[in-house]
Amino acid sequence: MNCAFASGILADFLEDEELLPTVNGRMSSEVFSFQIRNGRLNAPMNIDVANSQVEIDGGYEGIRQLALVEAKSFVADDFLVRQLYYPYRLWTGRISKKVTPVFLVYSNMIYHLYEYQFISPCDYNSLVLVKHKHYSLEPVDITLDAIINILHRAVLVPEPAIPFPQADSFERVVNLCELLNQGGKTQEDISHNYAFNPRQADYYANAARYLGLVIKDDNGEEVSFSLTAEGRRILSLRYKDRQLGLANAILCHKAFNEVLNLYLQYGQMPQRQEVVAIMKECNLYRVDAESTYYRRAATLISWVNWILGLQR
Structure with missing residues (x-):
């Protein structure tokens, strides 16, 4: 992830040349509530969170936004939404800037970046993909x-x-x-x-x-x-x-x-x-x-x- 920042990959992906690393590591979620769909009952459930542990792999702040990055070095079919949602809720409650959840996967020398958005901040299931790009630090021209x-x-x-x-x-x-x-x-x-x-x-x-x-x-x-x-x-x-x-x-x-x-x-x-x-x-x-x-x-x-x- 440090390489993605230093090389300008994150700045290009987020369209923000003024990014600086500002937050990372483990911290408390503080207190918030949200709704999540119960698949078995096909009905919403209310969840209250109080001081749960949150871990942020990297937070990069620019003029208009704070990007919170969850980074992985392995390919998976899916991921736990909590890894994006809890940091998102914590920091939307702390700052007035836009908070942008980003999922980064580095595999086979390619950086895969995904920007997400929670359409309804209090709805755990409202996650949508905004954009997805691939990056490499080496030429990839194979004919x-x-x-x-x-x-x-x-x-x-x-x-x-x-x-x-x-x-x-x-x-x-x-x-x-x-x-x-x-x-x-x-x-x-x-x-x-x-x-x-x-x-x-x-x-x-x-x-x-x-x-x-x-x-x-x-x-x-x-x-x-x-x-x-x-x-x-x-x-x-x-x-x-x-x-x-x-x-x-x-x-x-x-x-x-x-x-x-x-x-x-x-x-x-x-x-x-x-x-x-x-x-x-x-x-x-x-x-x-x-x-x-x-x-x-x-x-x-x-x-x-x-x-x-x-x-x-």
Whole structure:
């Protein structure tokens, strides 16, 4: 987050060149009340808050506003609204300036910033997204020619004795590798970090193993995962080389390679049944049932779309 401030990313996103860091850390919420919808009863509930703990990752004040930033270094499908709402209520009660809730996610060398607004300050469920932007400190210009070059140069590897991936979000696979780059993690650590159940944690860890980026250690008491030398090498690269290195790790597997080739021939993604037919010719490990092929095909298509989405 300090880098996002020092580099001018926050100033650009908030359209305020006079930002200064002013508040952060833990503090008391003081006293306020709000309404929240009870999903089970489909009715509003009144909640009173008194001196609850609030933690602000970063508060940046400009001429017109105070931006309160909640920062994360992992990809998640959602977040706890409380992390934005309680700081928002605390500071709207203290100052007359506009208070702007901002959610920042840093993953795979990209800053993702989301500005939110509570339409009704006393309504917990009134949160709406105002805008969303991506930022990078490095050039991100990857062309289709660069992707085609990786495709043609990829050296196919034998299918490993590891389950074919069932992990549709490749962004999360990369983010998991970034987490492991900080040190080995247990299955429980991964589950906790991403709010996964153990099966989901296993799916994503095995997806990274399938690509040769992660190794698994089972000592009989607990299962842990860590990066391979190749995983560490790829994560040490600059943005463009890292993305193309990850694309190469995918395209070294025949099923992915052939589906991308077909996409380039057709100008669109092959139909699911055609993808499944390709998979059946690739000697995939422990994929037998037709329904399993179709579930895993969703991941294959998603990963190929991730590669194509690298184009800027």
